[in-house]
Amino acid sequence: MGWHPAAWREPVARPAELLTARYWTDLVAEAERGLLDFVTIEDALGLQSSHFTEPDGRTDQVRGRLDAVLIAARVAPLTSHIGLVPTVVTTHTEPFHISKAIATLDYVSTGRAGVRVQVSARRNEAAHFGRRTLPAIEGVEDLGRADVRELTLDLFDEAADYVEVVRRLWDSWEDDAEIRDVATGRFIDRDKLHYIDFEGKHFSVKGPSITPRPPQGRPLVSALAHEGPTEAPFRLLGRSADIGYVTPRDARHARTIVTAVRAEQDAAGRTDEPLHLFGDLLVFLDDDPAAARDRRERLDAVAGQPYTGDAHIFTGTPAQLADVIQELEQAGLTGFRLRPAVVGHDLPGITRGLVPELQRRGAFRRAYEADTLRGLLGLARPASRYAASA
Amino acid sequence: MSKSPDKPLKQIHLAAHFPGVNNTTVWSDPEAGSHIEFSSFAHFARTAERAKFDFLFLAEGLRLREQGGQIYDLDVVGRPDTFTVLGALAAVTEHLGLTGTINSTFNEPYEVARQFASLDHLSGGRAAWNVVTSWDAFTGENFRRGGFLPQEERYSRAKEFLGTANELFDSWRGDAIAADQESGTFLRDAKAGAFVHQGQHFDIQGQFNVPRSPQGRPVVFQAGDSEEGREFAAAGADAIFSRYSTLKEGQAFYADVKGRLARHGRTRDQLLVLPAATFVLGDTDAEAEELSREVRRKQVSGATAIKHLEFVWNRDLSAYDPEGPLPDIDPDLGEHTVARGRAQVRMYRDPLATAREWRDLAEANKWSIRDLVIETGNRQSFVGSPATVAETINHFVQADASDGFILVPHITPGGLDAFADTVVPLLQERGVFRTEYEGTTLRDHLGLAHPDAGTTDAGMTGATFVPTPVPASADH
Numbered sequence: 001m002g003w004h005p006a007a008w009r010e011p012v013a014r015p016a017e018l019l020t021a022r023y024w025t026d027l028v029a030e031a032e033r034g035l036l037d038f039v040t041i042e043d044a045l046g047l048q049s050s051h052f053t054e055p056d057g058r059t060d061q062v063r064g065r066l067d068a069v070l071i072a073a074r075v076a077p078l079t080s081h082i083g084l085v086p087t088v089v090t091t092h093t094e095p096f097h098i099s100k101a102i103a104t105l106d107y108v109s110t111g112r113a114g115v116r117v118q119v120s121a122r123r124n125e126a127a128h129f130g131r132r133t134l135p136a137i138e139g140v141e142d143l144g145r146a147d148v149r150e151l152t153l154d155l156f157d158e159a160a161d162y163v164e165v166v167r168r169l170w171d172s173w174e175d176d177a178e179i180r181d182v183a184t185g186r187f188i189d190r191d192k193l194h195y196i197d198f199e200g201k202h203f204s205v206k207g208p209s210i211t212p213r214p215p216q217g218r219p220l221v222s223a224l225a226h227e228g229p230t231e232a233p234f235r236l237l238g239r240s241a242d243i244g245y246v247t248p249r250d251a252r253h254a255r256t257i258v259t260a261v262r263a264e265q266d267a268a269g270r271t272d273e274p275l276h277l278f279g280d281l282l283v284f285l286d287d288d289p290a291a292a293r294d295r296r297e298r299l300d301a302v303a304g305q306p307y308t309g310d311a312h313i314f315t316g317t318p319a320q321l322a323d324v325i326q327e328l329e330q331a332g333l334t335g336f337r338l339r340p341a342v343v344g345h346d347l348p349g350i351t352r353g354l355v356p357e358l359q360r361r362g363a364f365r366r367a368y369e370a371d372t373l374r375g376l377l378g379l380a381r382p383a384s385r386y387a388a389s390a
Numbered sequence: 391m392s393k394s395p396d397k398p399l400k401q402i403h404l405a406a407h408f409p410g411v412n413n414t415t416v417w418s419d420p421e422a423g424s425h426i427e428f429s430s431f432a433h434f435a436r437t438a439e440r441a442k443f444d445f446l447f448l449a450e451g452l453r454l455r456e457q458g459g460q461i462y463d464l465d466v467v468g469r470p471d472t473f474t475v476l477g478a479l480a481a482v483t484e485h486l487g488l489t490g491t492i493n494s495t496f497n498e499p500y501e502v503a504r505q506f507a508s509l510d511h512l513s514g515g516r517a518a519w520n521v522v523t524s525w526d527a528f529t530g531e532n533f534r535r536g537g538f539l540p541q542e543e544r545y546s547r548a549k550e551f552l553g554t555a556n557e558l559f560d561s562w563r564g565d566a567i568a569a570d571q572e573s574g575t576f577l578r579d580a581k582a583g584a585f586v587h588q589g590q591h592f593d594i595q596g597q598f599n600v601p602r603s604p605q606g607r608p609v610v611f612q613a614g615d616s617e618e619g620r621e622f623a624a625a626g627a628d629a630i631f632s633r634y635s636t637l638k639e640g641q642a643f644y645a646d647v648k649g650r651l652a653r654h655g656r657t658r659d660q661l662l663v664l665p666a667a668t669f670v671l672g673d674t675d676a677e678a679e680e681l682s683r684e685v686r687r688k689q690v691s692g693a694t695a696i697k698h699l700e701f702v703w704n705r706d707l708s709a710y711d712p713e714g715p716l717p718d719i720d721p722d723l724g725e726h727t728v729a730r731g732r733a734q735v736r737m738y739r740d741p742l743a744t745a746r747e748w749r750d751l752a753e754a755n756k757w758s759i760r761d762l763v764i765e766t767g768n769r770q771s772f773v774g775s776p777a778t779v780a781e782t783i784n785h786f787v788q789a790d791a792s793d794g795f796i797l798v799p800h801i802t803p804g805g806l807d808a809f810a811d812t813v814v815p816l817l818q819e820r821g822v823f824r825t826e827y828e829g830t831t832l833r834d835h836l837g838l839a840h841p842d843a844g845t846t847d848a849g850m851t852g853a854t855f856v857p858t859p860v861p862a863s864a865d866h
Contacts, residue, residue, distance in 0.1 A: 008569070008571070008576065009571050009574060010571075011571070013571070015569035015571065015576065016567075016569045018569075019511045019600075019601060019603075020511065020512075021480065021481070021511075021512045021513075021514070024512075025481075044599070045500065045501070045504075045599070046596060046597065046599055047583065047597050047599045048599075055596075055597065057580045058580070059575060059576060059577040059578070059579070059580050060574045060575065060576060061576055062576055063576060063577050063582070063599075064562075064566075064567065064577075064582070064583070064599060064600060064601040065599055065600065066507075066508040066511055066512065066600060067473075067504050067505050067508035067600070069473070069474060069477075070473060070474070070477040070505060070508040070509055070512055071477075071508070071512065072477075073473075073474045073475070073476075073477030073478045074477045074478065074480055074481050074512040075481070076478050076481070077428070077432070077478050077481040077482050078481050092498070092501070093501060094496065094497075094533055094534060096452070096496075096532045096533055097471070097496075097497070100470070100471040100474075101471040101473065101474045103470075103471070104470040104471035104474035104475055105474050107426060107427065107428050107470060107475075108428040108470075108474065108475060108477075108478035110428070124596050124597070125596075127594060127595050127596045128500040128594055128595075128596045129498050129500060129501075129594065130592060130593045130594040173468070178467075178468070180417060180418070182418045184693065185418075185464050185691035185692070185693040185694060186463045186464060186693075187417055187463055187464065187465060187466055187467055188461075188463045188467045188468075189463075190460060190461040190463045193454070193461055193467075202534065203533070203534045204531070204536070205531070205532055205533075206453075206531035206532055207532065208454060208461075210451060210452060210453070210454060210468065210469055211426070211468060211469065211470055211471060212426050212468040302574070
């Protein structure tokens with residue numbers, strides 16, 4: 001419905017359709033109409049909540065959702081160029097399952113899959129799985145507590161292991177493993193399939209994958225990271241991500257963040273590997289800046305309190321947003337993930353307002369130049385890490 | 391035809407099994423396409439929908455099979471993620487049911503329930519779940535929980551898994567979402583999705599986060615044939631697979647399973663019996679017979695024949711010539727170590743007797759190893775002209791040997807096309823198969839009731855329903 005909690009109350013919202021394929025197909029088709037690189041799809045293993053980590057019991061906001069990987073799969077055959085990046089929670093799921101799920105998303109979208117990995121420190125979500133007991137976290141202020149710091153480091157280390165396993169499984173079939181050699185009766189050359197033999201603190205995975213190497217070789221891995229009492233989130237970007245989402249307040253803050261993440265990238269020995277850094281902005285877009293401000297105030301009034309989130313909130317015209325984006329780009333960001341305050345209003349604001357504005361400035365594509373998500377982001381298709389050793 | 395005046399003709403249910411990781415599938419045929427590209431799945435699903443089939447079926451295996459310590463390379467290897475490919479198929483079909491095999495050992499109920507509920511929403515009520523289980527440490531090496539589940543516990547875990555999933559499906563009432571923009575009430579009930587489950591395998595609580603889906607619960611399939619399995623199917627499954635392809639065996643199984651339903655307060659139409667079936671069509675019966683022999687030779691290469699013999703011998707037989715005589719050494723009766731990740735090894739309960747019987751057969755008929763494996767292997771279930779096959783299928787169903795069939799073509803993705811074009815119209819002419827879909831959900835197609843959306847299902851709670859676990863590596 002939108003990132004603002006009162007978005008669903010807007011006449012343009014379609015709250016009764018939230019759980020239908022048509023709703024999601026329409027949104028992604030609109031994004032593709034605007035030539036966007038990709039869409040991300042949020043997810044969680046519990047109900048939405050306005051509280052930092054606990055359920056809120058509210059009935060006046062959108063509650064209930066569909067599995068993001070399935071939404072992406074459902075939309076894939078009906079789109080042709082846009083990247084599809086569902087969220088998966090690493091804390092409670094199996095890297096083996098997710099690896100083949102994203103590989104399959106890459107097949108059904110013919111090379112447009114990515115994944116956004118997320119950790120969960122929510123006690124209620126842990127209770128849905130019954131394998132871990134987590135400490136109570138009341139708010140951002142608790143993140144510095146010793147036990148919470150320890151948990152944060154552990155969850156992010158697990159996420160890094162998870163990404164490692166997922167990628168090794170994508171590589172576990174070399175590209176030319178399927179040979180269909182009728183003479184010898186062999187369907188595959190098994191020397192081109194590889195055990196990954198990963199052993200870690202939270203899981204060990206033997207491999208190989210049951211799914212052949214996906215069209216992009218390795219679908220893209222992304223994560224959202226904030227500054228905090230531990231360096232763990234930025235370190236995850238530096239170690240493991242193809243795309244990092246960050247939340248700068250302004251250009252100066254963006255420079256600080258970019259410097260910090262690039263340092264983690266260097267520390268991980270990935271200096272020469274591409275790592276996109278996308279700035280997250282929540283946007284209220286109208287042709288008249290006053291209309292955008294009024295809309296924000298109206299929604300805050302409906303919600304009963306001003307909405308604040310992790311990302312900077314932009315209110316204004318497409319041209320003003322283009323100015324902000326270009327300024328942040330100068331600060332070292334390589335892309336932007338825009339969060340529509342009201343999807344039904346602000347997504348068209350992006351695709352029909354911002355995009356033409358950026359095109360006029362020569363700062364955005366006028367047609368899709370590639371068929372894969374890697375292609376759209378200028379990333380080469382990697383060889384399997386096991387190919388050389390075979 | 392076994393038609394009596396007072397018994398109306400039964401309507402046949404038909405489903406299509408995407409060919410896959412087994413030697414039924416002839417990948418060496420020039421017509422054989424990709425087993426992994428989405429275009430193959432879309433072709434297959436569209437054919438099934440064009441033919442008004444009830445559903446498409448996907449098998450699953452969570453570790454590549456091995457034999458002699460090496461990855462088995464003679465059959466198709468590799469398959470997609472079940473949920474993801476079914477989600478995509480929902481976009482290219484409108485009516486076809488989407489049945490996925492999902493393992494209850496290497497998953498957690500909360501996640502699987504939200505995946506099936508999501509698939510059901512995104513397909514407009516077409517999701518079905520073939521519940522399987524496994525215990526082997528071999529497969530467990532790919533997962534967090536590893537392989538520590540004792541064999542006897544896989545049954546109780548599977549039972550509790552499905553029961554828990556049903557509790558989650560039922561945790562949202564049908565009217566929980568108000569989405570009233572005017573009043574600002576999104577949820578009618580702050581406790582929507584609330585659940586508490588404490589059991590031997592799962593101790594979980596909280597709120598399920600996928601609101602009630604169009605079918606309420608996915609249709610549940612189970613396979614397996616033990617006394618325990620039949621009883622559990624009768625208690626609560628919507629459909630049961632069987633492997634019986636002869637009329638007599640099929641009738642016995644059908645009568646047995648349907649006869650159990652009354653004891654569980656259920657009617658005979660609440661559990662469908664759907665055996666898997668292979669077929670070969672020809673312009674004439676004679677031509678089909680010849681084709682059938684050709685297909686079976688293609689299904690069993692010399693290398694495949696040796697590997698098949700190893701299931702019984704439990705030894706490395708790679709030194710033997712498939713065109714030569716059977717080994718004169720006896721099977722190794724120790725723990726089965728040759729083949730891993732597949733079910734066939736348990737088919738031969740007395741390897742010594744089987745070996746003796748096969749040697750005698752081969753000697754009497756002058757069969758090589760390959761001849762023997764071909765000749766003792768299963769003949770296709772239906773072989774003949776379209777008219778013959780239509781007649782045979784109808785006879786099986788009207789004679790209560792099944793309620794329909796899950797067809798397993800041997801060619802991907804076009805192996806169903808001829809059946810759709812030639813056999814289905816004949817069944818439709820006879821008035822025993824639909825000419826149009828009458829409903830929108832898979833439950834509609836199968837004639838199954840939708841669980842009451844407003845109240846918890848009192849007659850058949852999840853806790854009383856126990857699936858018959860079958861090995862995850864089995865293809866049905």
